[in-house]
Amino acid sequence: GAGVSQSPSNKVTEKGKDVELRCDPISGHTALYWYRQSLGQGLEFLIYFQGNSAPDKSGLPSDRFSAERTGGSVSTLTIQRTQQEDSAVYLCASSLDRTAQYFGPGTRLTVL
Amino acid sequence: KQEVTQIPAALSVPEGENLVLNCSFTDSAIYNLQWFRQDPGKGLTSLLLIQSSQREQTSGRLNASLDKSSGRSTLYIAASQPGDSATYLCAAMNSGYSTLTFGKGTMLLVSP
Numbered sequence: 001g002a003g004v005s006q007s008p009s010n011k012v013t014e015k016g017k018d019v020e021l022r023c024d025p026i027s028g029h030t031a032l033y034w035y036r037q038s039l040g041q042g043l044e045f046l047i048y049f050q051g052n053s054a055p056d057k058s059g060l061p062s063d064r065f066s067a068e069r070t071g072g073s074v075s076t077l078t079i080q081r082t083q084q085e086d087s088a089v090y091l092c093a094s095s096l097d098r099t100a101q102y103f104g105p106g107t108r109l110t111v112l
Numbered sequence: 113k114q115e116v117t118q119i120p121a122a123l124s125v126p127e128g129e130n131l132v133l134n135c136s137f138t139d140s141a142i143y144n145l146q147w148f149r150q151d152p153g154k155g156l157t158s159l160l161l162i163q164s165s166q167r168e169q170t171s172g173r174l175n176a177s178l179d180k181s182s183g184r185s186t187l188y189i190a191a192s193q194p195g196d197s198a199t200y201l202c203a204a205m206n207s208g209y210s211t212l213t214f215g216k217g218t219m220l221l222v223s224p
Contacts, residue, residue: 033211043212045211098143100146
């Protein structure tokens with residue numbers, strides 16, 4: 001079956017611009033997660049959606065970051081006024097909540 | 113706050129060797145622990161998930177063990193092959209939470 005997909009695979013943007021990253025989870029998975037992977041920091045949690053519950057935003061590094069999940073499926077992570085320190089690989093994962101998480105290929109974001 | 117450590121950071125072995133990758137965590141109140149593989153420029157591939165009530169899980173040449181009391185998990189790879197070369201990550205999910213805390217990984221190189 002289809003796995004988690006993410007788009008775009010690569011994004012280069014200029015400092016100060018807004019970017020949107022998209023995640024399509026595995027069909028039927030109720031939980032969706034966003035993580036960020038950067039050199040020296042490893043993988044860090046950003047935000048978590050479970051069904052219709054309010055998202056857990058405790059990992060978002062600043063108010064420039066936001067995410068939404070429409071119809072309990074597709075999710076969009078938005079970064080406003082991008083900074084160079086936002087350069088990283090953004091990974092999305094989905095699961096049947098508290099079971100194994102399955103990751104997408106990631107979006108590599110480069111902020112010039 | 114949960115902290116996950118993986119030692120060694122890098123490991124190089126000749127083909128055919130059996131090897132052990134180590135993962136330690138500071139908070140023993142975990143719900144499950146998951147091992148992943150990451151190839152360069154790719155997302156994470158789930159290898160094994162161990163529930164807190166389990167001691168080990170096996171998949172093919174891979175065996176993962178969990179000792180909550182000592183805060184340790186190991187991933188055993190039997191008869192290593194060059195195709196096993198990748199970065200291996202462990203991640204803990206704490207009880208009461210649904211997100212993963214990752215170690216920084218062990219980069220494995222298996223030479224022919």
